Amino acid sequence: MMTEPEQPVSYEDATARLEAIIRRLDSGEAGLRETLELCKEGRALVELCAAELEAVGQGLEELRLDDLVARLEAGAGA
Amino acid sequence: MRETAGMADRAALPAGIHGSRLPGPFGVGMYAAKLRAYLRERSRVQLFGEVWNLRVGRVKVYFELRDADGALPCSMWRTDFDALRLGTGALADGLQVVVGGGLDYYAGSRTSSPAFSFAVSGLRVAGEGDLLAQLDRLRKALDAEGLLVPQKRLERRALPRTIGVITGEGGKARHDVLAGLARRGWAGRIVWAFAPVQDRHAAPRITAALQDLAATGHVDVIIVARGGGSLADLFCFCDETLCRTVALLGVPVIASVGHHTDRTLIDDVAALSCSTPTHAAESAVPVHCTQARAELAQVTRRLRVHGQRMPLARPGLVATARRLSVHSRRALLQRAQTLSRLSRAPGEHVARERARLHQSLREMRASGRRRAGDERARSARRALVLDRKAQAVALDAHRASGLQALALALAAHDPDRTLERGYALVTDSSGEPVTTAGAARDAHAVRLRFADAAVDATICGDDDRA
Numbered sequence: 001m002m003t004e005p006e007q008p009v010s011y012e013d014a015t016a017r018l019e020a021i022i023r024r025l026d027s028g029e030a031g032l033r034e035t036l037e038l039c040k041e042g043r044a045l046v047e048l049c050a051a052e053l054e055a056v057g058q059g060l061e062e063l064r065l066d067d068l069v070a071r072l073e074a075g076a077g078a
Numbered sequence: 079m080r081e082t083a084g085m086a087d088r089a090a091l092p093a094g095i096h097g098s099r100l101p102g103p104f105g106v107g108m109y110a111a112k113l114r115a116y117l118r119e120r121s122r123v124q125l126f127g128e129v130w131n132l133r134v135g136r137v138k139v140y141f142e143l144r145d146a147d148g149a150l151p152c153s154m155w156r157t158d159f160d161a162l163r164l165g166t167g168a169l170a171d172g173l174q175v176v177v178g179g180g181l182d183y184y185a186g187s188r189t190s191s192p193a194f195s196f197a198v199s200g201l202r203v204a205g206e207g208d209l210l211a212q213l214d215r216l217r218k219a220l221d222a223e224g225l226l227v228p229q230k231r232l233e234r235r236a237l238p239r240t241i242g243v244i245t246g247e248g249g250k251a252r253h254d255v256l257a258g259l260a261r262r263g264w265a266g267r268i269v270w271a272f273a274p275v276q277d278r279h280a281a282p283r284i285t286a287a288l289q290d291l292a293a294t295g296h297v298d299v300i301i302v303a304r305g306g307g308s309l310a311d312l313f314c315f316c317d318e319t320l321c322r323t324v325a326l327l328g329v330p331v332i333a334s335v336g337h338h339t340d341r342t343l344i345d346d347v348a349a350l351s352c353s354t355p356t357h358a359a360e361s362a363v364p365v366h367c368t369q370a371r372a373e374l375a376q377v378t379r380r381l382r383v384h385g386q387r388m389p390l391a392r393p394g395l396v397a398t399a400r401r402l403s404v405h406s407r408r409a410l411l412q413r414a415q416t417l418s419r420l421s422r423a424p425g426e427h428v429a430r431e432r433a434r435l436h437q438s439l440r441e442m443r444a445s446g447r448r449r450a451g452d453e454r455a456r457s458a459r460r461a462l463v464l465d466r467k468a469q470a471v472a473l474d475a476h477r478a479s480g481l482q483a484l485a486l487a488l489a490a491h492d493p494d495r496t497l498e499r500g501y502a503l504v505t506d507s508s509g510e511p512v513t514t515a516g517a518a519r520d521a522h523a524v525r526l527r528f529a530d531a532a533v534d535a536t537i538c539g540d541d542d543r544a
Binding site: 010011012015018021022025035038039042043046049050052053055056057058059060061062063064065068069072 | 235236237238239242256259263264265266267268269270271272287290291294296363365367370371374377378380381384
């Protein structure tokens with residue numbers, strides 16, 4: 001029985017879990033069911049990491065502290 | 079003074095300020111010269127204070143003498159400074175010194191700036207200054223309270239989305255931070271909190287900026303950057319309130335105040351201390367984003383391969399297929415290597431043989447030259463020996479023929495040869511030859527020696543004179 005992986009919350013946790021998944025899959029020791037689950041989990045992690053990278057790849061946004069504070073106070077979110 | 083100014087250029091002399099009762103206007107150079115003379119007449123004294131902003135130039139040494147109540151710019155001729163023989167590093171920012179000298183003023187000119195200073199002619203290092211001692215005490219106090227640790231325990235995101243940066247608005251550090259982030263391929267959100275990074279206004283403004291950035295709740299990491307300077311310039315980063323704020327902040331702070339030799343207190347309390355703003359930016363984003371995107375694409379491909387393969391085949395078959403694939407790749411690679419080696423073999427063989435033949439030819443030539451030389455030397459030696467032998471033989475022959483002639487001549491004179499012809503040799507009792515009749519009479523008894531034997535004879539009777 002495979003153990004339930006902890007839900008990764010940060011980019012570094014996600015990448016660490018992805019590396020573990022790839023190592024397991026490459027070992028060829030995972031059964032069919034486990035492989036399917038690992039692939040599913042891996043795809044979710046890839047999406048998470050891609051979203052994180054996407055967030056810092058859209059183009060540099062420069063704000064002054066006052067602008068950020070004003071935006072937050074206006075309730076527009078960050 | 080008025081007359082001199084007038085003489086200088088009366089036509090160019092401007093009119094004074096309308097309504098002013100002050101004397102003048104005077105030429106500024108003349109006034110500066112008078113001021114210099116006035117200052118130089120003041121009493122020469124000894125002062126004590128702390129050295130700050132020390133700069134050792136080729137001609138002069140400059141520093142500021144400071145204490146809690148004020149400061150004075152000082153200058154000292156480099157020759158006088160070197161004559162003190164203080165040694166490298168013996169005079170440094172923060173040290174307490176006693177200086178002797180007097181006021182001076184460099185009047186400047188149309189192309190150079192004026193400068194006021196206390197001209198130091200003598201100096202004594204009196205020990206560590208109060209400011210450095212105070213700094214040391216504060217560092218120990220913060221350490222004792224455990225405030226050097228909390229920032230280092232904070233988790234720093236590998237891929238922050240928002241980075242807060244506190245720096246001077248017009249400083250070079252701003253560009254360095256941007257360059258460092260660009261190098262990481264990071265293009266998220268930067269929140270600039272500009273603040274003075276020098277003088278007494280700096281510490282409170284930086285403290286406020288830190289608190290405001292953290293309070294937004296949207297900043298993942300904060301960089302405090304400055305482009306460097308002397309410890310005196312960076313003293314605001316040793317402010318106690320600022321350092322306590324950093325230590326207790328919930329957001330990681332990366333300090334980069336650009337000083338290599340002396341650490342400021344913010345370096346100690348921050349999560350990380352970097353030597354340059356560029357380095358600080360790179361440390362704020364440990365992940366190289368461009369590289370990470372490429373790696374992620376690769377992971378996606380591998381997952382796809384695994385996902386597509388598995389539903390169609392049993393695990394054992396997949397492993398077997400993978401092994402087969404690996405084996406076939408390996409076999410193919412080995413074949414390719416063998417073929418490549420074989421294709422190279424004839425050429426390599428010819429090249430090896432050619433090299434070997436060339437080598438043999440070189441060795442043979444060298445050997446031939448060496449042998450011919452040896453033979454020549456040997457022949458020469460033999461010729462010399464033969465020549466000497468021939469000379470010796472000729473000499474021997476010459477000597478032999480001479481000896482033979484002598485032997486023949488000697489034999490010709492041998493009395494035995496005469497005796498063989500029938501003559502006899504007469505000798506007296508002592509063996510001396512008796513060659514006359516008188517001698518024979520006198521001898522009376524003689525011996526007659528013939529070729530075969532000798533007989534004794536007695537002389538008697540008269541002479542038979544011829």
